[in-house]
Amino acid sequence: MDTRDNKGEAVSTTDRNDQAQGANDPAENSLSRRAVLKSFGLGAAALGVAGVSNKGLGTLSNRRLTPLERGQAAGGSTLKIGYVSPETGALADFSQSDKYVLSKVRAAAAYAKGLKVGAHKYKVEITVADSQSDPNRAAQVAQQLVLQQKVDMIVTSSAPETTNPVAAACEQLRTPCLATVVPWESWYVGLGGDPLKPTKTFAYNAVFFFGMKEFAGTFLPMWNRIQKETKAAKVFAGMFPNDSDGNAFRAGFPPFAAKEGYKLVDGGAYSDGTTNYSSMIEKFKAAGCEFFVNAPLPPDFNTFWKQAIQENFRPKLATVAKVLLFPSDVIALGSLVNNIATDAWWTPWAPYKSSLTGESARDFAIGYQKQEGKEWVQSMGSAYSLFEVAVEAFMHSGDPHNKAAVAKALHNVSYSGLCGPIHFNKGPAPGVGIIYPVGIQWRPGKASADFGMKNPFQPFVVDNSLNKHVPINGELLPTNK
Amino acid sequence: MAWVNALLQGILIGGFYALFACGLSLLFGVMGIINLAHGDLAVIAAFIALTIAPATGLPIVWSFVLVVPIFAIGGYLLQRTLLQASLDRSPFTTLLVTFGLSVVIENVVLEVFTSNGQSLNIGSLIANSFNPSTAISISYFSLVVLAIAVVVLACLQLFLSKTMTGRLIRAVADDREAAQLSGANYRHLFAIAAAIAFATVALAGMAYGMYTEFSFSSGSANLLFAFEAVVIGGIGSLWGTLVGGVVLGIAQQVGAQINPAYQILAGHLVFLAVLAIRPRGLFGVRAAT
Numbered sequence: 005m006d007t008r009d010n011k012g013e014a015v016s017t018t019d020r021n022d023q024a025q026g027a028n029d030p031a032e033n034s035l036s037r038r039a040v041l042k043s044f045g046l047g048a049a050a051l052g053v054a055g056v057s058n059k060g061l062g063t064l065s066n067r068r069l070t071p072l073e074r075g076q077a078a079g080g081s082t083l084k085i086g087y088v089s090p091e092t093g094a095l096a097d098f099s100q101s102d103k104y105v106l107s108k109v110r111a112a113a114a115y116a117k118g119l120k121v122g123a124h125k126y127k128v129e130i131t132v133a134d135s136q137s138d139p140n141r142a143a144q145v146a147q148q149l150v151l152q153q154k155v156d157m158i159v160t161s162s163a164p165e166t167t168n169p170v171a172a173a174c175e176q177l178r179t180p181c182l183a184t185v186v187p188w189e190s191w192y193v194g195l196g197g198d199p200l201k202p203t204k205t206f207a208y209n210a211v212f213f214f215g216m217k218e219f220a221g222t223f224l225p226m227w228n229r230i231q232k233e234t235k236a237a238k239v240f241a242g243m244f245p246n247d248s249d250g251n252a253f254r255a256g257f258p259p260f261a262a263k264e265g266y267k268l269v270d271g272g273a274y275s276d277g278t279t280n281y282s283s284m285i286e287k288f289k290a291a292g293c294e295f296f297v298n299a300p301l302p303p304d305f306n307t308f309w310k311q312a313i314q315e316n317f318r319p320k321l322a323t324v325a326k327v328l329l330f331p332s333d334v335i336a337l338g339s340l341v342n343n344i345a346t347d348a349w350w351t352p353w354a355p356y357k358s359s360l361t362g363e364s365a366r367d368f369a370i371g372y373q374k375q376e377g378k379e380w381v382q383s384m385g386s387a388y389s390l391f392e393v394a395v396e397a398f399m400h401s402g403d404p405h406n407k408a409a410v411a412k413a414l415h416n417v418s419y420s421g422l423c424g425p426i427h428f429n430k431g432p433a434p435g436v437g438i439i440y441p442v443g444i445q446w447r448p449g450k451a452s453a454d455f456g457m458k459n460p461f462q463p464f465v466v467d468n469s470l471n472k473h474v475p476i477n478g479e480l481l482p483t484n485k
Numbered sequence: 486m487a488w489v490n491a492l493l494q495g496i497l498i499g500g501f502y503a504l505f506a507c508g509l510s511l512l513f514g515v516m517g518i519i520n521l522a523h524g525d526l527a528v529i530a531a532f533i534a535l536t537i538a539p540a541t542g543l544p545i546v547w548s549f550v551l552v553v554p555i556f557a558i559g560g561y562l563l564q565r566t567l568l569q570a571s572l573d574r575s576p577f578t579t580l581l582v583t584f585g586l587s588v589v590i591e592n593v594v595l596e597v598f599t600s601n602g603q604s605l606n607i608g609s610l611i612a613n614s615f616n617p618s619t620a621i622s623i624s625y626f627s628l629v630v631l632a633i634a635v636v637v638l639a640c641l642q643l644f645l646s647k648t649m650t651g652r653l654i655r656a657v658a659d660d661r662e663a664a665q666l667s668g669a670n671y672r673h674l675f676a677i678a679a680a681i682a683f684a685t686v687a688l689a690g691m692a693y694g695m696y697t698e699f700s701f702s703s704g705s706a707n708l709l710f711a712f713e714a715v716v717i718g719g720i721g722s723l724w725g726t727l728v729g730g731v732v733l734g735i736a737q738q739v740g741a742q743i744n745p746a747y748q749i750l751a752g753h754l755v756f757l758a759v760l761a762i763r764p765r766g767l768f769g770v771r772a773a774t
Contacts, residue, residue, distance in 0.1 A: 096600030272745030283741040306698035314624040332601035
């Protein structure tokens with residue numbers, strides 16, 4: 005522990021030198037360095053990754069900054085953004101649209117022609133780093149981006165395994181970091197906060213996404229509509245694995261459902277990778293569950309759903325989280341997927357426009373389908389907005405090389421872009437901007453409804469209780485009659 | 486009744502584990518190769534089936550007529566080249582080579598087939614089941630997989646005990662030098678055993694692909710269950726592998742019946758108990774088969 009802290013000290017000192025001109029360092033005011041280090045350790049523990057901090061600091065200790073290097077880090081006419089996402093590995097599905105998104109971002113004027121902040125014009129460079137879906141690797145690449153590439157900001161996307169270690173590393177290295185596609189509670193816990201008492205500020209970190217309240221706010225109105233229609237019993241099955249997302253759902257979802265009068269039948273904290281769910285399914289059947297909610301790994305849901313049909317468990321409405329987000333999952337389940345509902349945080353039907361170019365969500369999706377020849381995915385909108393928000397933060401920072409000022413500006417961004425309006429200063433916790441999902445159901449695709457591309461399956465917006473901006477283009481149907 | 490169902494489901498999933506473990510058991514029993522790439526090979530089989538079916542117009546269920554021979558030939562060639570070369574050096578080299586193979590396969594599959602989850606869709610065939618009583622439902626698909634496992638293992642057993650080639654394979658496995666002195670070409674025989682093992686991997690991989698969703702990285706999880714089935718049943722015994730698979734399946738279902746959190750754990754505990762009490766496994770014999 006001693007050596008760790010010493011190494012941390014050495015780095016922090018150089019870091020402080022870098023920022024000598026920073027007027028007021030928010031981290032100095034609200035958090036001690038030790039507390040930050042501690043929260044980093046906690047974040048790693050929460051992810052079940054022993055040794056993240058050790059490895060990361062090992063990389064740090066090898067570094068020696070020359071005075072010249074320090075000078076370059078603090079100035080220059082180039083702004084550098086590091087983008088960390090799972091380009092490979094188990095979560096690579098989330099990043100399938102990255103190539104297209106980055107080509108769009110790089111073509112936008114702010115990135116192609118330079119960004120004017122005050123009297124200065126800055127060139128903006130984006131460096132992409134692959135987390136390989138691995139928390140250890142994510143922490144490492146974040147460290148490298150900050151210490152070797154000298155990035156001014158890191159943006160990161162797609163599941164806690166990537167975003168949380170990156171956020172923790174950035175908090176420690178005092179580099180502004182913006183995350184998305186991670187439930188904000190999970191992100192907050194990863195940094196060492198408590199979502200039930202969300203008062204603690206993590207000065208260098210911000211996130212835009214949604215949380216348990218919005219999951220419930222998307223799913224429960226759909227349940228209520230089907231319940232009214234079918235007069236089904238208000239009993240729901242919960243399939244929550246024993247992992248961070250599963251446990252978050254087990255703790256967070258049932259209270260919202262209870263308020264609407266739904267009773268939980270918990271299938272039990274099974275392990276990821278379980279191959280047979282018959283005892284769980286029998287339990288759901290015996291209890292007469294008419295609604296179904298879950299947060300599993302995609303292959304596990306595939307196994308579960310096939311067995312549920314074999315064993316004749318037919319809930320009136322299944323609303324799933326974390327799975328069926330992307331067309332590939334849906335195609336893997338084939339026709340069995342009909343009328344399962346899930347959430348979508350971005351759709352091309354939303355009336356939103358890029359804050360960088362003014363391009364509409366619709367054209368953005370059409371461009372992807374033309375360029376890649378594949379069906380649009382909802383992660384493309386959120387990935388794009390990372391770079392919109394980065395520009396907002398740089399513009400309002402006064403000095404985009406001053407990390408403290410950029411971080412402060414990041415916490416105050418209030419703008420409207422491809423994901424709609426986002427207000428980082430009005431979220432449930434400091435630095436959290438909420439985007440509002442809609443309820444979708446997957447059905448066989450129609451070329452007329454999917455911009456001329458006939459896809460085997462496509463999502464239809466069936467419920468917009470949380471976000472009235474997005475028009476409904478399909479009827480909510482029961483999963484099983 | 487719930488317990489009866491748990492037991493039946495355990496036997497059914499056990500059949501799948503046994504089918505998966507069959508190739509692993511054979512390679513280990515005959516050549517002493519612990520094939521760490523076993524799970525990844527199964528995933529390749531599923532991907533090949535996925536590619537072949539639309540290309541040839543075969544229904545996906547029938548694509549095994551092509552996938553199995555492809556794998557048998559691949560197994561023969563791989564044994565004659567890479568595996569035999571490493572086997573000639575030392576058992577440790579084999580372990581490292583198959584481990585390396587596993588890593589390479591995962592990354593090549595990622596490059597070729599992307600990271601997207603896939604499944605071999607056989608439509609309503611997967612969803613059909615029959616109910617002997619209200620609390621029990623038996624899936625036809627699982628039953629077919631169990632039957633295939635039994636048939637494959639029975640055929641292998643017959644092949645090894647009744648045919649000339651089979652006996653030669655056993656002879657080479659028991660005492661290579663002596664068999665060589667009697668004129669047996671052990672390289673060819675090993676390669677035949679590998680071809681058979683790979684053919685069963687192809688079947689297992691396709692069953693797996695129909696059963697659930699697979700992607701480039703899903704091989705390793707299955708390797709663990711297959712390995713446990715082999716060890717529980719006893720290394721070198723083919724019938725033992727079947728029993729091992731079923732014991733593992735039942736242990737998991739009984740664990741799940743108590744609490745779903747114990748499902749995987751119960752399987753691992755039985756595996757550990759067998760290792761501790763009877764390291765040879767339930768039907769273990771020292772010599773192969």
